[in-house]
Amino acid sequence: MRPLCPCWSCYCLLLISSLGVQGTPVASRADPEQVHLSYPGEPGSMTVTWTTWVPTPSEVQFGLQLTGPLPLRAQGTFSPFVDGGILRRKLYIHRVTLRGLQPGVQYVYRCGSSRGWSRRFRFRALKNGPHWSPRLAVFGDLGTDNPKAFPRLRRDTQQGMYDAVLHVGDFAYDMDQDNARVGDKFMQLIEPVAASLPYMTCPGNHEERYNFSNYKARFSMPGNNEGLWYSWDLGPAHIISFSTEVYFFLSYGHHLVERQFHWLESDLQKANKNRTARPWIITMGHRPMYCSNADLDDCTWHESKVRKGLHGKFYGLEDLFYKYGVDLQLWAHEHSYERLWPIYDYQVFNGSQEMPYTNPRGPVHIITGSAGCEERLTPFSLFPRPWSAVRVKEYGYTRLHILNGTHVHIQQVSDDQDGKIVDDIWVVKPLVGRMMYF
Numbered sequence: 001m002r003p004l005c006p007c008w009s010c011y012c013l014l015l016i017s018s019l020g021v022q023g024t025p026v027a028s029r030a031d032p033e034q035v036h037l038s039y040p041g042e043p044g045s046m047t048v049t050w051t052t053w054v055p056t057p058s059e060v061q062f063g064l065q066l067t068g069p070l071p072l073r074a075q076g077t078f079s080p081f082v083d084g085g086i087l088r089r090k091l092y093i094h095r096v097t098l099r100g101l102q103p104g105v106q107y108v109y110r111c112g113s114s115r116g117w118s119r120r121f122r123f124r125a126l127k128n129g130p131h132w133s134p135r136l137a138v139f140g141d142l143g144t145d146n147p148k149a150f151p152r153l154r155r156d157t158q159q160g161m162y163d164a165v166l167h168v169g170d171f172a173y174d175m176d177q178d179n180a181r182v183g184d185k186f187m188q189l190i191e192p193v194a195a196s197l198p199y200m201t202c203p204g205n206h207e208e209r210y211n212f213s214n215y216k217a218r219f220s221m222p223g224n225n226e227g228l229w230y231s232w233d234l235g236p237a238h239i240i241s242f243s244t245e246v247y248f249f250l251s252y253g254h255h256l257v258e259r260q261f262h263w264l265e266s267d268l269q270k271a272n273k274n275r276t277a278r279p280w281i282i283t284m285g286h287r288p289m290y291c292s293n294a295d296l297d298d299c300t301w302h303e304s305k306v307r308k309g310l311h312g313k314f315y316g317l318e319d320l321f322y323k324y325g326v327d328l329q330l331w332a333h334e335h336s337y338e339r340l341w342p343i344y345d346y347q348v349f350n351g352s353q354e355m356p357y358t359n360p361r362g363p364v365h366i367i368t369g370s371a372g373c374e375e376r377l378t379p380f381s382l383f384p385r386p387w388s389a390v391r392v393k394e395y396g397y398t399r400l401h402i403l404n405g406t407h408v409h410i411q412q413v414s415d416d417q418d419g420k421i422v423d424d425i426w427v428v429k430p431l432v433g434r435m436m437y438f
Helices: 006-017 026-030 150-158 177-194 209-218 255-273 317-323
Strands: 033-038 046-052 059-063 072-075 077-082 090-098 106-113 121-124 135-139 164-167 199-201 230-234 237-241 280-284 328-331 337-340 364-368 388-392 396-402 407-414 420-428
Touching: 033 177, 033 199, 046 106, 059 090, 072 090, 077 209, 090 106, 090 209, 135 150, 135 364, 150 177, 177 199, 177 209, 199 237, 237 255, 255 280, 255 317, 337 407, 337 420, 364 396, 388 407, 388 420
Parallel strands: 135 164, 164 199, 237 280, 280 328, 328 364
Antiparallel strands: 033 046, 046 090, 059 072, 059 106, 077 090, 106 121, 135 396, 230 237, 337 364, 337 388, 396 407, 407 420
């Protein structure tokens, strides 16, 4: 066979190089993907985050109409992110914050640049102030494989059931896997929900690789602590997100435990002074202080690190949260659902025998880590502990409705039972005397 002429060889090389890995034109690498929202903590604002594979300008066009021109514009910045895997894959993470949004109004938006635009998405701006009733979807431990509860959550979102999502740690399993391609797949998976609702997060143990770099790069949380800990106000609640992982991955620095602890104490002091406006204080962290699962996780030990601190005495969170009257503590990590009686130091502090969650004398703990991942569900120990009220080993997620300053409604949705509500309680607390438990 006669060899190809040099010009034909050059043409073939150019043609091959103009195609992406999957045979798509290189131009598509400028198209936004993995679009998601977060609330930056500033009333009337929303942050849009997305990924491209080449550096491009960062712009969001938005307006009120489903069709036609989007008259409003906002610009932002992008940052290169190089994954720590052997291929050193590079992504470009774009962040644009929209401001001046009208409370409760639905907006239509697209993001990107003249080199490529996302499709149009819709979101409803959060209402301002304490006098409204936020509805949240709460869960942890959602994987790219076996995301059992996600299709139902997506349908709930499309029906307008929620104002925000709280993802209590552990994403994708794991975002760094396959040189961060699993992270890309996960962000694409959650886009139908996360591009429509503020998707608020905290780090879990599965984010640890390369000093939590995928987590820090891909999500845009309030504050200046790379999303490891932050707080924000939502209706009548002050919500605090923090990292339980600083207690376990000490190679990244013991100082993080101390820094976070002092930040938490300062934030709780401020939140208590603001109880008149926002009576509820709600925390979210990945690894629970208590659980009754049949494994050897931290929460199964009598003196857990999260509860009692390093060496059982330094920077423990149970005493801190009890001192400042945290009302509701949201956890995940265990791939199951468990609700505790109001508890402090292994003692049950029910409001009364008939109405345990009416004026409880200790915080209420909810463990909700059964959204679905490749590790499947976690079994429970044979006999429940005296402080364990309800245990559900089924895939699902939690609905949290902060009705007003005195009433919070918590429901657990079972995906195994086609959306059946398998747990349903009201936490009721008077506005007077809310500040601390002692």
